[in-house]
Every structure is written in C-alpha cells, then in structure tokens.
Amino acid sequence: MGFLLYLIVGGIIGWLAGLILGKDIPGGVIGNIIAGIIGAWLGGAIFGDWGPDVAGIAIVPALIGSLVLVFVLSLILGSMARGRRNT
Numbered sequence: 001m002g003f004l005l006y007l008i009v010g011g012i013i014g015w016l017a018g019l020i021l022g023k024d025i026p027g028g029v030i031g032n033i034i035a036g037i038i039g040a041w042l043g044g045a046i047f048g049d050w051g052p053d054v055a056g057i058a059i060v061p062a063l064i065g066s067l068v069l070v071f072v073l074s075l076i077l078g079s080m081a082r083g084r085r086n087t
Contacts, residue, residue: 005055010036013057017066023074035073039066 014036025031043065051060
C-alpha cells in the first residue's frame with residue numbers, strides 16, 4: 001500500500017510542477033509519476049527533507065525538484081524539436 005501511495009504522491013507532484021510551469025510532461029500520467037519521483041529525489045538531494053511529509057516524500061523539496069526537472073526537460077526537448085525543424 002505504501003508503494004502505491006508513493007506513486008500517487010509522485011504523480012500529483014509531477015502534475016503540479018507541469019501545471020505551475022505551464023509545460024506538458026511527455027508520457028502523460030506515467031511521465032508525471034516519473035517526474036514527481038525523480039523530482040522528489042532531486043529536491044531531497046539538494047534541499048534535504050524539510051516540510052510536510054507524505055508517503056516518505058517531503059512535499060516542498062519534491063515540488064521544487066520537480067519544477068527544476070520539468071523546466072530543464074522542457075528546455076532540452078524544445079531545443080531538440082527546433083534542431084529537427086532546421087535540418
């Protein structure tokens with residue numbers, strides 16, 4: 001049950017990061033879950049575990065990490081799409 005809750009919280013965090021930045025995360029729900037989980041790991045590594053905790057995920061650092069991840073991912077995918085159009 002804990003793993004399922006971890007996936008749900010990761011998906012919500014990834015969805016919120018995409019919503020705040022106004023960027024679509026590739027892969028839909030699976031992309032949101034992956035962005036949320038990787039963002040939680042990234043935020044925890046950079047900012048530590050502070051703030052409210054749900055299913056082992058510190059919400060504030062996870063959201064900040066997901067925002068950074070979605071922003072960088074959108075920059076990379078945008079530059080790849082522009083490069084494909086120019087060739």
